[in-house]
Amino acid sequence: MTTVGVPPLPVRLAERYGAGPVIGRGVGSVVFRAHDSLLGRDAAVKSFRVESDPRAGRELSLLARFDHPGLVPVYDVEEHDGRAFVVMALLDGGSLTDRIAAAGGGLGLPDALRTAATVGGALEHLHRAGVTHRGVGPANVLYDLDGRAHLSDFGVALVADAPRITDTGLTVGAAPYLAPEQVRGEPAGPAADVYALALVLIESLTGRRAFPGDPLSAAQARLDRGPVLPEGLDDDLAGLLTAMTAADPADRPDAAAVSAVLRRALVAAEPAATTVVAAPGLTTGGPATRVGVGPLAVVGGALARGGPVRRGAPRATGTRGVLVLAGLAASAVLAGTVAIATSGPVAEVSADDRPAVVAGGATVGAPDTQAPAIVVPPSSEPAPPTDEPEDDTTTARPPDPRTVIPEEPVRPVALPETTRTTTPTRTTPEPVEEPEPTERAEQPAERPAVEPTRTQRPGAVGQVLNGVGGLLGGVLGGGR
Numbered sequence: 001m002t003t004v005g006v007p008p009l010p011v012r013l014a015e016r017y018g019a020g021p022v023i024g025r026g027v028g029s030v031v032f033r034a035h036d037s038l039l040g041r042d043a044a045v046k047s048f049r050v051e052s053d054p055r056a057g058r059e060l061s062l063l064a065r066f067d068h069p070g071l072v073p074v075y076d077v078e079e080h081d082g083r084a085f086v087v088m089a090l091l092d093g094g095s096l097t098d099r100i101a102a103a104g105g106g107l108g109l110p111d112a113l114r115t116a117a118t119v120g121g122a123l124e125h126l127h128r129a130g131v132t133h134r135g136v137g138p139a140n141v142l143y144d145l146d147g148r149a150h151l152s153d154f155g156v157a158l159v160a161d162a163p164r165i166t167d168t169g170l171t172v173g174a175a176p177y178l179a180p181e182q183v184r185g186e187p188a189g190p191a192a193d194v195y196a197l198a199l200v201l202i203e204s205l206t207g208r209r210a211f212p213g214d215p216l217s218a219a220q221a222r223l224d225r226g227p228v229l230p231e232g233l234d235d236d237l238a239g240l241l242t243a244m245t246a247a248d249p250a251d252r253p254d255a256a257a258v259s260a261v262l263r264r265a266l267v268a269a270e271p272a273a274t275t276v277v278a279a280p281g282l283t284t285g286g287p288a289t290r291v292g293v294g295p296l297a298v299v300g301g302a303l304a305r306g307g308p309v310r311r312g313a314p315r316a317t318g319t320r321g322v323l324v325l326a327g328l329a330a331s332a333v334l335a336g337t338v339a340i341a342t343s344g345p346v347a348e349v350s351a352d353d354r355p356a357v358v359a360g361g362a363t364v365g366a367p368d369t370q371a372p373a374i375v376v377p378p379s380s381e382p383a384p385p386t387d388e389p390e391d392d393t394t395t396a397r398p399p400d401p402r403t404v405i406p407e408e409p410v411r412p413v414a415l416p417e418t419t420r421t422t423t424p425t426r427t428t429p430e431p432v433e434e435p436e437p438t439e440r441a442e443q444p445a446e447r448p449a450v451e452p453t454r455t456q457r458p459g460a461v462g463q464v465l466n467g468v469g470g471l472l473g474g475v476l477g478g479g480r
């Protein structure tokens, strides 16, 4: 068995785990297969560099305390010689990225909701423990062989919370899923995870990024407007996605409220899967039919019934946004990942406008008070594609036994006052027939179901982007 590129396991782990081949690589990390000789099962080991610091070990040991069905189970951890080793369950079912790619035009509504509800529950668990994930994205949603979704990489988020460990090569956010406040370089709390989950759900439903295009224009777009929602969504789901992607993090529902609504939407959608074929962009095929999730009884302006939500309200862009985006450009964010890394000077900024991009490419200070650092990742080889069974969501089938059916009656979900008073802005006339795409970058295989009609104005950020765009050439990838 070849173990090329696998860092040597610390003695204690080596006594129990036999290292196997590399499964994949992230930004500054390697994941490899291992065999647990004690329990006679395979596992996955993720290794990444951390400060050689007693705190690293202590922070890592907290990982194994997280126990939630929506999180990747962590079996063991150790810090040795400046490297962290996280032994976790081997999830051989591929990632949500793989599933979306295999489905071609988006997952069916039940499948998309099931995954989103699971991730929402995992986020609720993490947030209650005071941990913000900061890396929510399809690549970090892994499936076991029974098809259950698990949010991975939460350990990295935890370790990244330790200021002294943050100076190392840890990923703190996947560019395509960053919330506006992260793009602007403002503190990123749990609301950023909620925002990212909304983008993940939209992508799951449509098969396309909510903000397509290269990382720079995608970053700029989310400062200007909300995402375009999939066509045919029930008003409740559209309202939920609108609330989750509110420009102001304080206006977003928390993960608990989100997962409650998603679970109920899933319960309503499951039986529908036996009879309803969704509209284009929501399933892999079939005649267009409106997709509903049933009466969710969600209160609050953004979530209440009352007409489909199509947003696109212009958003103010501050100086920080300019600086962070400039950092994004200048640092050539390979594979669309915004990362803290160990090498490469990037940019220097004033303390007043600190987007957490500092010379040397490392971030200083607690991530909760800093923006993602922008650097060239030391290693970002794409993980090999994983064979993933394609979901046939158009096939009639009984309700999925994995669905969590809440026993309590449907209850209103309280949202922040500010959310309730949010007035969604329509940007798309209804009904939409054969809309002409307005965003041409990163062309999807098929025409988006709904396109914004608002023309983006470059503004300050755009000017910066225009200025640095030439430097980038074809370096920037599409992100994870």
Ligand SMILES: Nc1ncnc2c1ncn2[C@@H]1O[C@H](COP(=O)(O)OP(=O)(O)OP(=O)(O)O)[C@@H](O)[C@H]1O
Residues within 6 Å of the ligand: 023, 024, 025, 026, 027, 028, 029, 030, 031, 044, 046, 072, 088, 089, 090, 091, 092, 094, 095, 135, 139, 140, 142, 152, 153, 171, 383, 384, 480
């Ligand atoms: N528990 C696991 N079981 C099976 N495969 C895994 C597991 N954890 C990660 N992988 C796979 O290993 C590869 C690298 O994962 P890793 O978490 O290091 O990178 P990433 O999440 O893509 O990026 P980053 O860590 O930089 O955010 C990915 O293809 C991922 O699907």
